[in-house]
Amino acid sequence: MKLIVRWLLLAAALLLVAHLSPGVSVNSFGAALVAALVLGLLNLLVRPLLVLLTLPVTVLTLGLFLFVINALMFWAAAGLLAGFKVDGFGSALIGSVIYSIASTIIDVAIEHLFED
Structure with missing residues (x-):
């Protein structure tokens, strides 16, 4: 139930x-x-590999390169789907930041909602 609610949100x-x-x-x-x-699938399967491969760059940029990886995942998802469109990398970066903030808020809300 928790997974379905999270997916819908x-x-x-x-x-x-x-x-x-x-x-x-x-x-x-x-x-x-x-x-x-x-x-979700891209972040589960591809993102960890990208994070590992770009670890030196991520360390040199003090973690800021993770924003680039998130934007690439957002942009890649749009490239795979017909009903989801992202115009360019800048839009993917802004969209991924907003989506990440919303995802964090959703995760916190779901944890409080489904407390044992």
Whole structure:
């Protein structure tokens, strides 16, 4: 139940990102659901490998390169899907920051909602 609620809220957060960021567009809530799923899978499978491979750059930039990795994951998800569009890297960077903030807020809210 917790996973489904989180998925639905992350899809809604993606719609919020599309509303706040001019370079990001999502066609429908269904497209947002698929995009949230693809973003989750990319972050689960590809992001750890990218973080490991770019560790020296990440250390040199004091962790700021992780923003670039997040933006690349956001942009890659948009490239894989038809109903989710990101105009460029700048839009992906802004969109990924907004999405990350929303995701953190959602995670905290869900932890408080589903406390044992």
